[in-house]
Amino acid sequence: MATQGWDKGNIYTTSVLPGEVQQSDRSVVEQELFNFLQNFCVDNQFVYRDQLRQNLMIKDYVLEVDMQDLISYDETLAHKLSEQPADILPLFENAVRRTAHKILAPTNTEAIDVPECQVILRSNANLSSVRSLDSSIISKLVRIAGIVIAASSLSSKATHVHLMCRFCRGTRVLPVSGGLSGLNLPRTCNSVKLDAKAPRCPMDPYIVVHDKCRFVDQQTLKLQEAPDLVPVGELPRHMMLSADRYLTNRVVPGTRVVVTGIFSIYQNKRVKSTGAVAIRSPYLHVVGIEVENGHGGSSGAGRNVFTAEEEQDFINMARQPDFYETFRRSIAPSIYGNEDIKRAIACLLMGGSKKILPDGMRLRGDINVLLLGDPGTAKSQLLKFVERVAPISVYTSGKGSSAAGLTASVIRDPGTREFYLEGGAMVLADGGVVCIDEFDKMREEDRVAIHEAMEQQTISIAKAGITTLLNSRTSVLAAANPVFGRYDDMKSAGDNIDFQTTILSRFDMIFIVRDEHCEERDRTIAKHVMNIHMNSENPADQVVGEIDVQKMKRYITYCKSKCAPRLSQDAAEKLSSHFVQLRSQIHSMERDSNERSSIPITVRQLEAIIRISESLAKMTLSPVTTEDHVDEALRLFRSSTIDAVQTGQVEGVTRTELLAEVQQIEKTIRRRLVLGSTVSTRALKDQFLREGFSEHAFEKALNILVRQDTLSFNNQRLTVRRSGA
Secondary structure: OEEEOOOOOOEEEOOOOOOOOOHHHHHHHHHHHHHHHHHOEEOOEEHHHHHHHHHHHOOOOEEEEEHHHHHHHOHHHHHHHHHOHHHHHHHHHHHHHHHHHHHHOOOOOOOOOOOOOEEEEEOOOOOEOHHHOOHHHOOOEEEEEEEEEEEOOOEEEEEEEEEEEOOOOOEEEEEOOOOOOOOOOOOOOOOOOOOOOOOOOOOOOEEEOHHHOEEEEEEEEEEEEOHHHOOOOOOOOEEEEEEEHHHOOOOOOOOEEEEEEEEEEEOOHHHHHOOOOOOOEEEEEEEEEEEOOOOOOOOOOOOOOOOHHHHHHHHHHHOOOOHHHHHHHOOOOOOOOOHHHHHHHHHHHHOOOOEEOOOOOEEOOOOOEEEEEOOOOOHHHHHHHHHHHOOOEEEEEOOOOOHHHHOEEEEEOOOOOOEEEEEOHHHHOOOOEEEEEOHHHOOHHHHHOOHHHHHOOEEEEEEOOEEEEEEOOOEEEEEEOOOOOOOOOOOOHHHHHOOOHHHHOOOOEEEEEOOOOOHHHHHHHHHHHHHHHHOOOOHHHOOOOOOOHHHHHHHHHHHHHHOOOEEOHHHHHHHHHHHHHHHHHHHHHHHHHOOOOOOOOOHHHHHHHHHHHHHHHHHOOOOEEOHHHHHHHHHHHHHHHHHHHOOOOEOOEOHHHHHHHHHHHHHHHHHHOOOOOEEEHHHHHHHHHHOOOOHHHHHHHHHHHHHOOOEEEEOOOOEEEEOOO
């Protein structure tokens, strides 16, 4: 009821009606809950009595109750708890306290000091989305999934406020409800005066005696809806969470959780300052948190639980002799070719085995891949497919990504004026894949920010007095264009790539994707693209993989959670000898070309080959990495990173030899053709070919002279004219 305060002219609110649960009903409900705790048993074991006894012995004053057990015991009681959780939960905690008293002193009827125990609910009810929460479910139990993007420091909230009158020194103790709701102090003193003639205490007499109040820990969290639930073109929505007692400090930013809580409302300070009394802001009073498997988990509850039929199906799939190729063909089937890139993406999705050494050092198991090449080679389409098929994934583009957006940012809360952390893309994709398109368009200082995340798999923050470490156990799949838009054969790999050695060494595989002109290949690609466009109206005729996307996603989750292969002794020896051979090969190549390679071959690359071998073993659920896996890993590494190092070679000719040949042809053309003369392109080409020059070098020299305006083509490139010096 709203009452008018005549002294200040403000509106105050107070409760004049009893709660929905009457006093007589309260004792009945509490007794029913007490009976449930005492009598519920499974296989002749009293589940909650035993659990509470164990927790009391270790001074862990909390009891986790499964709603499914309560439904099977008494559906009406479970429905009451779901519809009126704010009223029933205090009764539940009273029943737990009575049960604890009976456990600690079964024969002693005298009052003993029994600590308050918190009831945490675990449910498997259907998930609600953050967007579906509306006013009709206020004060009811809901269950939502999302990612924790911010967590405040602990604060203390009073559960019982001790008040004292400033005039007569009378005291009162008032209970405070949980969550973010507060307490309005009584306007008048209700102390009984011994002297009937004593004057009444003035208005607003009470002050809070903080030393005598009872407090509990409280933490405010910020939950963002799961990325796969956000409609295209809309911003992800957020929900404030209030956790207390044993539910605090359970999660850090980047953790994927399923939260059970009471959908509540509170008066926002900013809304209050505008004078809008009837408007309240929603939040969730947490009564249960299920933290999902951070490494290799997936959004949505229970996704890591596999049925026996599913497991058998996956085992049968892995036993197929050509499963590796089947899995490769199922990756982006609408994209023609790029077989080795698809194999590398299959390895990236599986990942290697994470290792923690005895001294505490961690070795990452996630694989990073860089696709660098000409435009129009379907790099972005591959990234988009990986975003769809990876159980946890975040897609971002280079120009739209900042260092804070990729790692973490420090935000000041407008209400409390405290600083707190908000995780970026690398934190939110913990246990999954980050797809970064247009990697070359990122600012250099932003690109440097992910160095630590790619190798150490942590993000260290030291800003505004906050010093902390966040997990970012993610694989990185990046796509970039060369410096000049297209790959230039006349320039070295270092001139084309234009990335620092520090970031290139962190990629396990680097693919140079070339758009080469080959008539037969172009005809095949054109036919493939035409088929896709012609059949786009009929979904049944579209290009689909042998394994559908949802099954691939589940299989990847299964492999990550069930399999962690290790190298066999023979495979380790083979790998070490090949690494020494690779190093000597690169060293001799650097010595011959008289320049350092832009892509280094270091111990990191040895670890990369180990990770690729482990991922190939994991793909077929093999517990041991064999020599066959090592052979395929070495082949993949040679066809990617080693080819990128040696990409200056064209048809067996090194870049230095080609450059000298092109310069010789340029000099000869300038000497033979006088200014203004015209000659047949075919005749000129035949003349140079007879003299022993290569066709590739002639074409390069001709294009360079045309760009320099020394020559110009006429009659549809049939003739060439000397137009400049």
